[in-house]
Amino acid sequence: MSAEIQTVKQIEKPITIHPVWYKLKNNKMTWIGFVIIFVIILTSLLAPVLTSYDPTKIYIVEKFQGPSGKHWFGTDEVGRDILSRILYGGRLSLGMGVLAILITAAIGIVLGTISGFFGGYIDQIIMRIMDMILAFPTLILAMALAAALGPSLQNAMLAIAIVKIPVYVRLARSETLVLREKLFVKSAITFGIHPVRIILKHIVPNSLSPVIIQATLDIGDAILMIATLGFLGLGAQPPTPEWGAMISIGWKYLLDFWWYPTFPGIFLFMSSCAFNLIGDGIRDILDPKSNS
Amino acid sequence: MIDIHQVRKTFKTGAMKIDAVKDTNLSIQQGETVGLVGESGSGKSTLGKMLSGLETPTDGMIAYKGIELWKKKKFKRLRPGEIQTVFQDPQSSLDPRMRVKDIILEPLLALNSKERKEKGKMERLIYLMKRVGLKEDHMNRYPHEFSGGQRQRIAIARALITDPQFMILDEPTSALDISVQAQVLNLLKELKREKNLTYIFISHNMSVIRYMCDRVAVMYKGKIVEIGPVQSIFQNPKHPYTKILLSSLPSLFEETKEKINFSHPPSLSSESACVFYQKCPLRQEICLKEPCYQPASENHTFSCHLQ
Ligand SMILES: Nc1ncnc2c1ncn2[C@@H]1O[C@H](COP(=O)(O)OP(=O)(O)O)[C@@H](O)[C@H]1O
Ligand SMILES: [Mg+2]
Numbered sequence: 001m002s003a004e005i006q007t008v009k010q011i012e013k014p015i016t017i018h019p020v021w022y023k024l025k026n027n028k029m030t031w032i033g034f035v036i037i038f039v040i041i042l043t044s045l046l047a048p049v050l051t052s053y054d055p056t057k058i059y060i061v062e063k064f065q066g067p068s069g070k071h072w073f074g075t076d077e078v079g080r081d082i083l084s085r086i087l088y089g090g091r092l093s094l095g096m097g098v099l100a101i102l103i104t105a106a107i108g109i110v111l112g113t114i115s116g117f118f119g120g121y122i123d124q125i126i127m128r129i130m131d132m133i134l135a136f137p138t139l140i141l142a143m144a145l146a147a148a149l150g151p152s153l154q155n156a157m158l159a160i161a162i163v164k165i166p167v168y169v170r171l172a173r174s175e176t177l178v179l180r181e182k183l184f185v186k187s188a189i190t191f192g193i194h195p196v197r198i199i200l201k202h203i204v205p206n207s208l209s210p211v212i213i214q215a216t217l218d219i220g221d222a223i224l225m226i227a228t229l230g231f232l233g234l235g236a237q238p239p240t241p242e243w244g245a246m247i248s249i250g251w252k253y254l255l256d257f258w259w260y261p262t263f264p265g266i267f268l269f270m271s272s273c274a275f276n277l278i279g280d281g282i283r284d285i286l287d288p289k290s291n292s
Numbered sequence: 293m294i295d296i297h298q299v300r301k302t303f304k305t306g307a308m309k310i311d312a313v314k315d316t317n318l319s320i321q322q323g324e325t326v327g328l329v330g331e332s333g334s335g336k337s338t339l340g341k342m343l344s345g346l347e348t349p350t351d352g353m354i355a356y357k358g359i360e361l362w363k364k365k366k367f368k369r370l371r372p373g374e375i376q377t378v379f380q381d382p383q384s385s386l387d388p389r390m391r392v393k394d395i396i397l398e399p400l401l402a403l404n405s406k407e408r409k410e411k412g413k414m415e416r417l418i419y420l421m422k423r424v425g426l427k428e429d430h431m432n433r434y435p436h437e438f439s440g441g442q443r444q445r446i447a448i449a450r451a452l453i454t455d456p457q458f459m460i461l462d463e464p465t466s467a468l469d470i471s472v473q474a475q476v477l478n479l480l481k482e483l484k485r486e487k488n489l490t491y492i493f494i495s496h497n498m499s500v501i502r503y504m505c506d507r508v509a510v511m512y513k514g515k516i517v518e519i520g521p522v523q524s525i526f527q528n529p530k531h532p533y534t535k536i537l538l539s540s541l542p543s544l545f546e547e548t549k550e551k552i553n554f555s556h557p558p559s560l561s562s563e564s565a566c567v568f569y570q571k572c573p574l575r576q577e578i579c580l581k582e583p584c585y586q587p588a589s590e591n592h593t594f595s596c597h598l599q
Contacts, residue, residue, distance in 0.1 A: 183385035187450075190344040192372035192402035201398075205389050 030281025036274035037094075040267065044090030053081035055088040055241040064257050074259040076250065082260065085241035086267050092236060093243045094271060096157045097223035104161040105215045108168020113203045115169065116176025117195065127173075130166040138163050142225060146234040153226075153242065156235040160225050164218060171214055175207030209286040217279030220272035227268050243268045293458060293490055294320040294343065299352030301338050301514075312338040314514040314567070315352070322457075325484065325491040327505035327522070329498065329537065335514040336494045340460045343492070344377045345369070356458070372402035373454025380463035382443035386435040393417065393431040396450045403454065411453060424449045424479060441472035448479065452487070462494045477504060498537055502526055507591070510534045513567045520592025530594040533568050566596070574598055 024030065043050060053071075059079035067074045073082040115126040133141065145159035179185055179202065188198045229235040230244025231251075238245065243264045250261030301313040312335040320326050328336045341347040342354060345367035354361045359370055369375075376399070379385045386395055396417060400408045418428050424445040435443055444464060451459060461480065465473040477500065484491060493504050501508050502522055509519040510533060518531040529535045566572070566579045578597045585593045 183379045183381055184387040186346055187377065187379065187385055187447075188398065189346060190375075190377050191399040191454075192345075192369050193398070194402075197401060201390075202387055206387070 024281065024285060027281045027284060029277045030284075033274040033277030033281065036270055037278065040090055040271050040274075041094060044087050044094070047084065047087035047091070051081065051084040051087060053084035055080060055085045056239045058239075064253070064260075066257070067259050073263040074257070076246075076260055077253065080239075082246075082263055085246060086243070086264055089241035089243050089246065089264070090267065090271075092153060092240070093223055093226060093268070096153060096226050097219050097275075100157045100160040100222045100226070101164070101215050101219050103158075104164040104218075105168050105211055107161070108165050109172045109204060109207070109211060111165070112169040112172025113176045113199050113207065116173040117180060117199055117203060123173075126169065130169050133163060134166045136163075139225065139228065142229065143232065143234060146229050151234045151237060153230075153236040153240065156226055156229040159229070160222050164222070167214060167218070168211060171210055172207055175210060176203050179203050179206050213279060213283045213286055216282050217276060220275030220279070223268065223275070224272050293322045293324075293357060294318075294492075295353075295355040295358075296339075296343075297353040297355070299339075299342065299349050299354060301335070301342060301347060302350045311514050313342070313349075316514070316516055318509060318516065318519070320458075320490060320492060322490055323488060324507060325493050325505045327501040327508035328492060328494045328511055329496060329501050329508055330511035331496060331537075333513075334511040336511055337462055338514075339511075340377065340462050340492060340494055343458075344375055344460055369402075373399050374456055375458045375460065376451035376454065376456040377460040377462060378444070378447050378451050378464045380466050382440055382447055382467065385447050386443055388435055391432050391434060392421075392426075392438075392446055395435070395446060396421070396431075396453055399450060399454045411455065417453075420449050420452055423483075424452070425475075439472075440468050441476060444468065444476055445479070448476075448483070452483065455487075456489070458490045458492075460492050460494070463496070464493075465500065466495065466497070473500075480504070498526075510537065515567045515595070517568060517596070518592075518594035520588065520594075524589055524592045528588065528592075530588045530592075531568070531596050532572050532574050532598075534594070568596075 047055075057080065059075075062071075062075050062079035063077055065071055065075045065079075071081050071083065073086065075081055076085070111126050111130075115123045136144075142156075142159045142163045145162055146156045149155035149159060185198060185202050188202060193201075226235055227242070227244025227247065230242045231248035233245075233248065236242035236245045238249075246264040247261045247268070250257075250264065253260050254262075296316055296318040299313060299316050300311060303310045303312055314335075316339065318326070318339075328339065330336055338347055342349050343356075343361070345361075348365050348367075349362055356370060356375065359368070361368060390398075397412050400412050403411065417431070421428060421431060426442065426445055426449065430438070430442075435446070438446065444467075448464075464480065465476050468476060480491070481504065483489065491504075493501070495501050495504075505522050507520065508522050508525050509516045510525070510531065511517070512533050518525065518529070518534045525534065526538065529538055564580065564582050566575075566581075566583055569575050569579050572579065576598065581597075583595045583597045585595050587593050
């Protein structure tokens with residue numbers, strides 16, 4: 001008996017702290033992603049310290065100035081400092097992107113686990129609604145929703161959250177279908193534990209990894225979509241500094257004043273890429289199948 | 293203690309209908325260990341699941357202490373935690389993200405807060421863990437840190453935390469190494485004596501059944517083809533399927549293979565035939581009619597024409 005009592009540590013290890021750090025250390029691209037996001041977040045939070053320009057104050061005398069020591073990224077058509085607008089805009093663009101995905105992932109998990117666990121009519125109803133959302137091209141539906149809700153940054157975010165829900169519902173549902181057959185869930189049912197408790201205790205924690213991966217990959221996409229809606233005038237309204245809106249207006253001046261749309265574009269591109277790098281890295285870490 | 297009366301379970305998969313359990317009758321007395329034996333797919337687990345609330349009987353009646361468990365397709369628990377199950381696969385029966393402590397205490401969540409407090413006391417947890425052969429400091433670890441045998445011990449402790457009276461042991465040792473198997477079987481035997489438990493013990497291994505059980509029911513394709521005291525079944529098996537399981541006559545198959553004249557080919561309209569007709573080395577024309585149960589000795593009945 002004593003031989004058996006000794007814990008066997010080498011048997012197939014799921015995620016523990018150690019291997020995660022090991023894998024993370026060796027994943028350079030993920031680190032690059034983290035660093036970029038960290039820098040962008042830090043600079044936008046420190047915007048009041050890093051720049052003395054008010055992002056919304058109009059100073060028409062200094063309009064369309066090229067990059068210089070005074071205005072690193074130049075000024076726009078009413079003389080506002082573009083660097084300052086980018087930094088303050090980062091708060092909105094990143095913040096709204098992250099928030100949209102948090103909302104959509106949370107709703108998706110709730111609906112997906114309920115759908116998968118209970119099946120039957122509830123499942124049918126939820127999944128048919130998701131099919132309806134999926135029937136439209138994502139961006140077009142987001143535009144329609146944003147337009148219907150009225151153009152504002154919050155509504156743009158809400159529209160994006162809605163159009164992205166089906167991905168999370170499907171993900172959580174398919175995980176739930178697998179977990180529902182696991183004996184630890186069956187056991188919990190035989191104990192007489194309330195289904196909601198089973199979902200919260202067993203289903204949600206065990207289906208979280210793929211949702212987290214999907215969410216990190218989607219943040220970049222959501223930031224782009226918010227910018228796109230902003231570009232189309234369906235997002236942040238002037239004079240709010242938001243990357244998409246800045247590109248939208250600056251676009252017209254690209255040939256004469258290249259810096260105007262270019263710098264916000266670079267920030268948008270970099271943060272979207274960075275979130276994708278992080279997402280890929282997290283996938284490698286959390287997904288046992290991608291062990292290399 | 294348990295009365296199973298004319299219970300049937302039909303699974304529909306697409307156009308296919310499978311009777312996993314057919315018109316089964318079985319009663320289990322307080323303090324008994326009743327074995328369910330039969331090859332894989334014979335409906336043993338399904339029968340067990342209908343006792344624990346995981347599968348709804350299509351037809352028939354199941355009573356626990358005289359009270360029906362299933363009413364209008366809803367499972368009624370007399371008292372949560374009174375019937376507990378230990379499953380075969382200790383790999384999947386423990387949540388990988390929960391600590392051993394929380395796993396063992398989990399069934400208490402179905403109890404009222406007074407009972408939960410009382411039964412969830414630390415001393416009781418530690419006592420129970422030691423009783424099943426775990427150490428106190430195992431309680432903060434995760435399942436993957438344990439071997440198969442230890443995980444099964446955790447599952448047993450979890451089942452015992454509510455002080456059950458009746459336990460469904462669904463192949464509790466089939467996934468374990470032989471040496472570990474014996475330890476776990478002994479533990480289950482000791483626990484039964486100590487706590488005056490009643491077991492239904494599912495297995496496909498005849499020697500395990502012989503070691504553990506007072507009575508045994510042999511199942512084939514959803515039907516109990518023979519049932520009786522372990523002694524009687526092992527010494528005097530009546531049904532050809534039981535004999536094959538016991539391999540008391542290993543030559544039975546070989547010898548009779550030639551003797552069978554297949555003048556009674558596997559008929560497609562075998563609805564009314566004996567369940568074992570297709571595989572029976574002794575089949576005859578009469579076997580196309582379903583046999584009744586007949587007594588072999590006291591408490592020992594079987595379902596075959598050819599005796
Ligand atoms: N959920 C299910 N859906 C469809 N068929 C099932 C289901 N569960 C069991 N069965 C079928 O019922 C029969 C009995 O299965 P089971 O009770 O697991 O047998 P055993 O435990 O004796 O191996 C098998 O033929 C199996 O395929
Ligand atoms: Mg089984």
